[in-house]
Amino acid sequence: MSGRRVALVGGGLSVFGVRAATWGELVQEAGRALFARLPELAGKDVDSLFVGAAQPERFAFQSHVAPLAAELLGLRPWKVVQRTELACASGQSAIRSAYAAIAAGLSDVAVAVGVEKMNLPSMAEANTSMADVLDRPWDGVQGATAPPFFAMCAQRHMKEFGTTPEQMARVSLKNHAFANSNPTAQFYEKRFTLEKLQKLPMVAPPLRLGDCSSMTDGAGAVLLVGEELARRYTDTPAWIAGTAQSTDFHNLANLPSLTEWGALRRAGQELYRTSGLGPGDIDFAELHDCFTISEIIEYEDLGFCPKGSGGRFIEEGESELGGRVPVNPRGGLLGCGHPLGATGIAQAVEVLDQFQSRVPPARRVAGAEVAMVHNLSGSANVHSLMLYRRGN
């Protein structure tokens, strides 16, 4: 990384769930939460807006969404306005774009908004939309959407490493328990037990309903600024200490492995190399638990534990508070829901909230100084990472 340092200094979220709100109302709800937290910020100070949104064209029948979001937020960006799409990682892609623009001197004060309105009066359109995330003419038309793909990863992980459905259910149990302390989470009030999770309907064997993140409506917004402006907005910024991303081929037939995500390993190694930090320095991580098996594979490929031992890592409580690397204190995609474009933004808000001690004790990572955010997209072929360090 070169260029100027960039700080995350504010964040706000809409409530996540099955919402009666429109796409635009979700954007405004997140914007209000952000602006309420930053009384020093005037709309005219925001020179750029980055919108992370996966499929507003299909979910909300709306394109050219970045300037529309600007209008809905009362902003008139005069430096950069742009929407980024990277399927389930669209939110983080917006943050990375804002980061690059600020580091390059193209922007000084940028809002990044992530949003998805996934629940529609008829879900036919929504379901069609989920089939075009993979390579549609080759994989989508075969019915390869996310649940069957990640089920294949889970089946293979069980066969190769002895991972069990109960270990996967434990990921869901942990993240839902964290979500019980997060009032913006889709499953805030929902209590689960290991037994209950293992009796939920099967979606794609071995993945049951509780192993899958949901179709969710939600939005989030963060403020990012150049280093010299950080202290204007907060005493405790979250500095962007690193970012990395790597890509494998898209077509399922071309993926080298279902259980070892090479792009994640490469992105992790690049992040550790460029930041000078290692897995042992991560105080907590927001990982992309679109499915329980995802979180287990991510423990491994990020080096939190050896390959194949992700199941034991959760079983032994290593990703709980007090464990080796607490994972998804926000509640994860499993507990909070997964409005595609909003997820990466909401994870960043959790990092700032943790650093600023704004979260309740039930999910607080005491003394956290370094946090990682991870998103995957597609057939787990693209992995995107951010590293944040608490500013003191």
Place this chain on the structure above:
Amino acid sequence: MSGRRVALVGGGLSVFGVRAATWGELVQEAGRALFARLPELAGKDVDSLFVGAAQPERFAFQSHVAPLAAELLGLRPWKVVQRTELACASGQSAIRSAYAAIAAGLSDVAVAVGVEKMNLPSMAEANTSMADVLDRPWDGVQGATAPPFFAMCAQRHMKEFGTTPEQMARVSLKNHAFANSNPTAQFYEKRFTLEKLQKLPMVAPPLRLGDCSSMTDGAGAVLLVGEELARRYTDTPAWIAGTAQSTDFHNLANLPSLTEWGALRRAGQELYRTSGLGPGDIDFAELHDCFTISEIIEYEDLGFCPKGSGGRFIEEGESELGGRVPVNPRGGLLGCGHPLGATGIAQAVEVLDQFQSRVPPARRVAGAEVAMVHNLSGSANVHSLMLYRRGN
């Protein structure tokens, strides 16, 4: 601008038109043209891919298109992979993103691809898609797509300044004539006269068919690199000498004026201020002539001529070769067609081709050293500018 300098060092285009090719085949056709021009470039050297695409979800039933395009091009980007959407300016948005990433040190060697597949077996889906570029619940549902909106601009410009349909037709005549020397243009072989243009069917009064850019399939690809790498690929790079963008409100009812595009004026002033150059320094410009009236208003708001005299500017040949500022030697959106995501990329390719004297004499701007590229999007509420300088 801060950060490291960035150079455009290669480009390639698919043929534009009503193509039997799929979305992916268009990407590959542009990629092949780029790679054929850069024998020194190995796929493994490309660390990042930026895809500009407006509506693949609706036009090509495909999302998560950036990693898909990477696969189709034989690339595995390990630094940034991202798709940007900014409606008709999506291609330039991809270039700006690549520029920011390279200037910030996030990338060294980036491909930016722009693509749109707009012609479908049934055009119902395509036409639906064009109604969601404006604010759909407020404007789109009233039938406000691009032609009626720009027709309103034209009507108002005629009333305020006496601009005539014949002056507008002259824009079309000029750009179609330039396109006759561009074999990738949709209307390469199509010859027009002023009389013929003024007898074409009316689309939205006063705009006739020849005043409107078309629904086009096409793709383009460029290579952008950090300054220290530029000479590896070419003796004559196009240096990015400036970029600016500005936004007005989105909803038609909120637009301050139909004939003076404030966001364009502000973006132009910012570009001139930051680059230290003025309208008199521009050797040629690639302007967003989605409609003939657009190019006329752009002459004015970019300061090529006083407000209201854009009609005379074309009439007096000031935007022809040898005029004050030759505009759209490539053939423009009118002559080349307007595959939304590809347009901004194709304009950049024209800049490089002009600087490298690769274009035929009929459209060559002799001795060009400085070139501007402009795109608008939506209800002309977002304006995006790039400034290139020939490297010697």
